[in-house]
Amino acid sequence: MKATYVLLCVGLLVLPATICQSPAERDSYTECTDGYEWDVQTQLCRDINECDTIQEACQGEMKCFNHYGGYLCLPRSAHVVTAPESSSQSEPSVPVETNEAFNPCPVGYRAQGETCVDIDECELDMHDCQPSQQCINTVGTYTCQCPDGYSKIGIECVDIDECRYRYCQHRCVNVPGSFSCECEPGFQLAGNNRSCVDVNECEMGAPCQQRCYNSYGTFLCRCDQGYDLGPDGYSCNDIDECSYSSFLCQFQCMNEPGRFSCVCPDGYELHGTRLCQDVNECETGTHLCGERQACVNIHGGHQCLDSNHCQDPYVQVSENRCICPVVKPECRDMPFSIVHRYMSITSERSVPSDIFQIQATSVYPGANNSFRIRSGDENGEFYIRQINNIGAMLVLARAVTGPKEYVLDLEMVSVNPLMNYQTSSVLRLSVYVGPHAF
Known part of the structure; x- marks a missing residue:
């Protein structure tokens, strides 16, 4: 068997491994190290992507990350940075050897000319964020974040029930991703959208027919003298004072809106508010007696009598x-x-x-x-x-x-x-x- 010599130039984990050969031995190379395979066309060893060749390389919630000469099983939220960030370029990049047939850039980067630039997984829909999550691109990778009002539990975004924290003075209504405060009747939401202040219903068109009195959280309707508050609590009904007693007036009681008045028969005039007093027509000159007649006043009238x-x-x-x-x-x-x-x-x-x-x-x-x-x-x-x-x-x-x-x-x-x-x-x-x- 022909002897084979392999000269490995082992660099840092962030750079791809490069197989080095002496010129004399280049023609005699037939084997590669573990995790690589011989490429006949390029006459070089290339990395094996175990994540593609090994079925179910990682189990459960673990994600397979290919690595030069092997692979890693990491949580789905883990990120592997395989290239340092360069501050002298507008986009993060690492040196790239263009004579290689495989992607020489780390995971999360792509080759652009002689450099590796960051891949925007969010824009290219290359992420695995849940529908309820937001994809945020980062250097070399991405993160899955929950919207405001949600918290991440496992891989899902769950609505935060802000009402548990008693943010509202009166009533709290939880809604997806947020909350709103409501006030009891008679109050309105203050400028901070959490506190409740009293509403002056009397200034805002309370349905009181006559008089309105504001109170904390409500209002009261009252009626003028001579009226009773109706069953609805708003309207005022006239009191028929004449129906309560027959002694209010000496002669006749006349009910009027909000009050009553006494009237007297012909020949009498009202004395005070309820009594009737006879009118002396003979003294007031309202009689109809002639010059040769004597005027005699009587109750309710007068008599004209002959002088003789x-x-x-x-x-x-x-x-x-x-x-x-x-x-x-x-x-x-x-x-x-x-x-x-x-x-x-x-x-x-x-x-x-x-x-x-x-x-x-x-x-x-x-x-x-x-x-x-x-x-x-x-x-x-x-x-x-x-x-x-x-x-x-x-x-x-x-x-x-x-x-x-x-x-x-x-x-x-x-x-x-x-x-x-x-x-x-x-x-x-x-x-x-x-x-x-x-």
Whole structure:
């Protein structure tokens, strides 16, 4: 067997191994070292790519990296730098021998002229990053990074649940790759997108119909006086004060939006806020009486009466007094004088009730005086209660309802037994009963 001599020039791991021969022995070379094979065309030993020739060279999650004279099984995330970086060139490069038939550049580089330049695995889609990862090219290799909001667990990118870290003041909503903060009703997100500040709903068009009061996180609707808050909490409904009591007004209650008012019947005016007071038309000049008539005010109106009340055989001696002269035969059995008086009372007055006092103006010594209702009380609504010899009281015995008018002749009879003398005088009292109890 012919002897064979192999001269190896062993360099650093980052440079390809070069087989050196002496000129005398070049023709006699027939064998290569382990990991290389003889190339007949080039008459040189070339590296064997075990990653291609050996089936399943690396097991599990290990990745096969070809190496000069052998191969390495490394994790998929591992990177093998086989050439130093040159600072004097725009692209990382290593020297390359162009007379070789195989790629003389380290893994992650390609030959360009006499240098090795970095391969952008990301651009050339030569990476093994997962769809959820981002490929980042580096010198001689690449890295697989997860987007913001994701963390790498194994070979996958898993969404980070930022809500676990209580970034939000109120509610946190996790979304793929990020998160968002939400606030409870009545609050809005602050400028930092995490804190919550109170919303003044009253300034932002709260649906209160009348008054709005802002409070922390919410608002309250309130109504003006005379209104009630509706079941919806926003609307205001008018309160019908008149329906609550019949004593709010003396005569009639009128409900109005947010309030009520009292009104009085014709002939009356409102006194204060609820009472009705009779209008004295005779004093205010609103009566319709003529020049020869006397105006008499009554409850709710007035009466126009003739100035001369006397009827024959009586003659008028003063404004309201008539006498029957004794010289006239027809006056013998009639009251000597008639005095006209007028008064007004309200309806439904409580009984018995003193309404008018009779007082004698002339008293003769030794005379006995008695009082009676001469006429006008056919139904017995009145009676006389004598107080003393010169006075008596007219009493209302039954409740009466107006409008109504009574004309009562109240007679005082004077008897003098010593002189055998008897006379009488009449007070003609017109009693007007008003239409109301006020």
